[in-house]
Amino acid sequence: MSLKKTLPYILLLLFSTVTIAQQSYPLYSADIEAQKTWVDSVYNAMSQKERVGQLFMVDILSSDPKSKVDKVRRLIKEQHIGGVIFSKGGPMRQAKLNNEFQALSKVPLMVGMDAEWGLAMRLDSTYAFPWNMTLGAIQDNKIVERVGRQIGLHCKRLGVHINFGPVVDININPANPIIGNRSFGEDKVNVTEKAIAFMTGMQGAGVLGSAKHFPGHGDTDKDSHKTLPTLDFTRERLNNIEMYPYKPIIQEGIASVMIAHLNVPKLVPEKGYPTSISPTVVTKILKDSLKFHGLIFTDALNMKGAANFQSPGDIDLAAFKAGNDILLISEDVPSASAKILEAINKGEITQERLAHSVKKILYAKYKVGLNNYEPVITENLVDNLNTRLDDIVYSQAIENAITITKNAGQILPVKNIDEKKIAYVGLGDDSGDAFVSQMQKYANVTSVKVNDTIGISKKLEPYNYVVVGFHRSNDNPWKSYGFSAKERLILETIASQKDVVLDLFVRPYAMLDLDSTASIEGIIHSYQNSKIAQEKSAQLIFGAIPSKGKLPVSLKTSKAGDGFESGTLRRLQYGIPEEVGINSDTLNKKIDSLVKIGLSRAMMPGAQILVARKGKVVFEKAYGYHTYNKKEKVNLNDVYDVASMTKILATLPLLMELRSQGSISLDNTLGELMPEMKGTNKSKITLKKALSHYAQFKAWIPFYLKTLDSVTKKPSKEYYRKSYSSDFNVKVADEMYLRSDYPDSIIRFIGESDLRDRLSYKYSDLPYYLMKKYLEDYYGKNLDDLTAQRFYNPIGATRTGYRPLNKFRKKDIVPSENDTYWRNQKVQGYVHDMGAAMQSNMGGHAGLFSNANDVAKMMQMFLQNGYYGGKRFISKETLEEFNTCNYCDENVRRGVGFDKPQLSGSGPTCGCVPMTSFGHSGFTGTYTWADPENELVYVFLSNRTFPTMENRKLVSSGLRTQIQEAIYKSIID
Known part of the structure; x- marks a missing residue:
């Protein structure tokens, strides 16, 4: 075999050898030879006292007073300590102290923290990830690995090299006062798998992990911070439960193990010794039997489980003799250092024993990059420790737990x-x-x-x-x-x-x-x-x-x-843009910027905007005020008059439901469906043509003009009264009741109206007046009751309906206009559209009120082919039939009821949506669009007609479709 052919096998063998070495010797780096050279050079340059100093990691709070900080400064300069463990405080203060301490130290300090669920375990202004007990409920260990990685990245960003986690204690005892939620649970296999996943993520981010608390702190009702807990179990039980996780996690490459302060008679032959200073536990079991070659930490030596045993200094010496490498939070470093030096001089501790631990510490420092130490950058530190990715990882973990x-x-x-x-x-x-x-x-x-x-x-x-x-x-x-x-x-x-x-x-x-x-x-x-x-x-x-x-x-x-x-x-979810392939910064900044322009230029007083993708709402925000007097801020629960969006949110769903049931066909004529249309020029118009706006209907008929006094141009007393009666029972607005027979006259007027001369596209409200009549006659109920019973109530659209004053507080209804031409009052809680108002504020073409969230539910139901909330409302085939452009060849872009993208030139969309998409806009300044291919729903609600419908700035600016374009530009998948 040629060298060219054998080289890949040689490289694979070398890689496998290095990988195995790094797992067995977890402090080794990929460049082992360079690492060894650095370690030897640093070690050889040290004095004996400096070497002993490397064994100590002292605690410091970034919130500590100057006296305590000065003490650590002295320990760095005089005792040459090897590291510090930061505790409570804040990230900026810690970063600055960290940089100062590192500058004082001849050999870079190893920085540690207890950040089991993130830096927030100790620091303000940082991110708190789920506790281990929460992670223990997750079945996909890759999610736990992601949590570990995020925590590792945060530690690394703050200059922390070792995080004392994961906790691998098997929490069998519910009364455990100190572990509890810090454990992954009571099942040893699950705990082990979760711990390995967590470690893999964290160490993969370049931060060393530490399995704790060896040999196991789960089955005790005492706190070793306050006393020495006893685990009086058999060796078989201890091997099978408490110590079970250690062999697998050691084999997977955990960088360090922390020894607990426990009284375990079956493991410790030295009577009364805590496990932390037992040579049997530390050396014979952990190092020899379990073959652990990483760093060994004592638990904090100021804890009562250890401190009660011997005086400061003696406990440190005993811990080092037992086989520990790093003496954590010694109560008296100078005394402890002196006693260890004395023991070395007396031959009680060999030079080889000292070198063994110190070189391991240096190997660890090299592995975390301290051979090329750089200070912590404080710029954007807090922002970097609180990111959108953190929310995503947290959210995913909780959802799966x-x-x-x-x-x-x-x-x-x-x-x-x-x-x-x-x-x-x-x-x-x-x-x-x-x-x-x-x-x-x-x-x-x-x-x-x-x-x-x-x-x-x-x-x-x-x-x-x-x-x-x-x-x-x-x-x-x-x-x-x-x-x-x-x-x-x-x-x-x-x-x-x-x-x-x-x-x-x-x-x-x-x-x-x-x-x-x-x-x-x-x-x-x-x-x-x-x-x-x-x-x-x-x-x-x-x-x-x-x-x-x-x-x-x-x-x-x-x-x-x-x-x-x-x-x-399949109800709407709520989450984070990145979860569905959208860049949140792009989305938020662009939409906020565009809306700010719209508000500053008085295109509308306020708005609600919602974006959902893949069934998840990822943007939902209220802007501005109800009116320009800026007294009432827009709230997400406020309802808007959605105007012509009523067509696809009310009338069309009812028709599609009937079509799904086979009760009607798009080829049915208006004459077949409505006796009122028989014998008229509308009789032979098919439902398909009428709803596609390809039926020669006039755009609209200003019915209200017929009811004005010819002289005063005010509402005629022939048609209106200020109070309700059986003859005047159609409530148009406050103190304004229309004559009872007039709604039927509207249908007659439409039947008698002329058709346009030429068959071409012309958007018209008139077919929807007829569909209201047809549907109400078919069911024997009004549109308000029909839509609520058949759609809004079942899908949970609790902020949607006709005649909102009967359902919502007036202060939650955004006003539409100051009407000076007919009703002569502020239109609030009544439909803006005049024709719909004359139908008891309940038209087939207008009259619906809703908020963005509820509109999204209906649009999502359409996207899901008529299915939502565990119920099928409309068949998939029907949705496809109504979402078809039947007359595109005749330059009619519309589907059956739904608006569709422009065929050429300008139109109802940004021009960046697929032809399968659909939606509608409303005269009052509303808009919604759904895109099946990108699984996208967009809702824009405003009252651009307030105080007057003459304000067309929103329409002419194209703001709604500019926002639509911004949404598409924010898609990153």
Whole structure:
């Protein structure tokens, strides 16, 4: 075989050899020879005291007073310590101290931190990732690896070289006061797999990991910070449970192990010795039996589990003799250093033993890049430690962790939403606001205050589905997590009367406080009370995301590994742009900039904008005010008059439903569908042509003009009254009632109207007047009731409907115009369109009010071929039929009801959308568009007609389609 052919095999062999060496000797770098040369040169240049100094890592808080900082400065200069472990404070302060300390040190310092769930474990202004117990519920270990990587990247950015994690303790004891949520759980295999994944991610980012607390701190109810816990188990049990994770994680290349301060009689022959200073534990078991060649740290030597044993200095000496490499947080470095030097001089410690540890430390320093030390850059530091990618990783972790452990009667996810009257009851001492707010995006969820059992029955009487959220502080995993006696009683009382879903935003062990869960239908473990956890849990409850998590610990009625996997009902999700291939910076900046222009140029007083992709809302924002007086800010729950978008959000869905059922055909003529059209010039017009605006209809008829006094140009008394009566029962506006027979006259006027001379494209409202009449006659109900019952209620469009004053507070309804030509009042809560107003504010072409979120639900239903929330509304074939441009050859771009992209020149879109896309715009300044190919929904709502519809700046500027173009430019996949 030629050299050319054998070279790849040789390289593969060398690579495999290096990889195996790096796993067996985890402190080795890829350039081992260069590393060894650097280590030897640094070691040989050191004095004996400097070498001993490398063994010490001292603690410092970046918030410490000058006296404590000065002490560390002296230890660096006088004792030549090898490293520092930073604790509480802030990232900027730490970075500056770090740079100062490094500048003082002859050999670069190794910087460590306890950042088990990220730098936020110790520092303000930094990111808190999920706790290990939460990660323990995740079934996809790649997600845990991503969390570890992000934490590693944060550490590296702040100049931290070793993170004392992952915790590999098997938390069998629920009463464990110090581990608990810091553990991945009670199952040894799951803990080991999660720890390896976490380590792989973190060390892959260039930060050393540390498995702790050897030999295992999980099954104890004592805190080694305060005392010396005892683990009085057999050696077989210890090997099988407590020490189980160490062999696999060592084989996978963990860089260091931290020794706990524990009393373990079956492992420690030295009576009364904590494990941290036992040669048997450190050397014979960890180094010899488990063949660990990485760094060995003591746990903090100022902890009572160690400090109570011997005086400062003695404990350090004993720990070093036992086989530890780094003495963490010594209480007296000068004394300890002197005693170790004395022991070396006496021959109690050999030079080889000292070199063994010091060189390992130097190997580690080289591996993390300290051979080419650079100061921490403080510019943009806080921003770099709080990124959108962090949110994505956190969000993905939480979504995959949330666990359903009880689902009696398939109470989860919420189905048949229109049949549910949902209440939320909050327990605990922390906020559940984000949880409630997210649930309210899916349904009418009422927050009910319950402080005790008095009056519960009456308060919850209207509801048939109760979500109880149990919220406690998310600050750290040691916070209180249990139910109080009063909370238990409240929960028991509610569950005895109602269908209940209990959602716990705390560690799972809280369930141990409950005597019984028999009367609770659904139990969800959301693990943490963060905003993202609350939002994701709400999405799971309503079937937007599936349930994937498995319980990491055992409870009274559930065991580790339990968890119901649920599918989705394909309701809208809510998340982060990057999760669906959109650049959030581009999206946010561009839309904000364009809207700012629109507001500053008085194109509209305010707006709501929403963007969803792949079934996930990733941009939802309210801008400006209801009017130019700037008194009422636009809120996401405010409703707008969507004008002609009514056509595709109300009338068209009802027609498509009938078509799906085979009740109508697009080839049906108006004469076949409506007796009123028989014998008229509209009789033979097909539904397809009418709805495609290719039927010679006039654009519109100003019906209201016929009702004005010919002299005063004011509403004629022949047609209007200020108060309701049986003869004047059509409410047009405040104190304005139209004659009862006039709506029928409108249909007659349309039937009698002339057709345009030439068959060509002409957008017209008139067919939708007729479709309103047809649908209401067919069902025997008005459009308001029809659309609510058949679409809006089932999909949870709770902010959508005709005649909004009957449904919403007036202050939540954005006004449309100051009408000075007919109604002579501010139009607020009444439809702007005059013809629709004359039909009891309920037209087939206009009259609908909605917010952006609800419009998106309808558009998403269309994108999903008529399916939403677990229900099929319209067949796929029907959607395709109505979303077809039947007369493109005749220069008619429209589908059947839906607007479509322009065929040439300017048009209703940015020109950057595919021809399969569809949507509609509204006269009042509204717009929505859906793109099946890119799975995109865009909603823009405004009241550009306020105070006058003569303001056409929004229309002429093309702002709505400029925003559409910005959305497409933000797509990065």
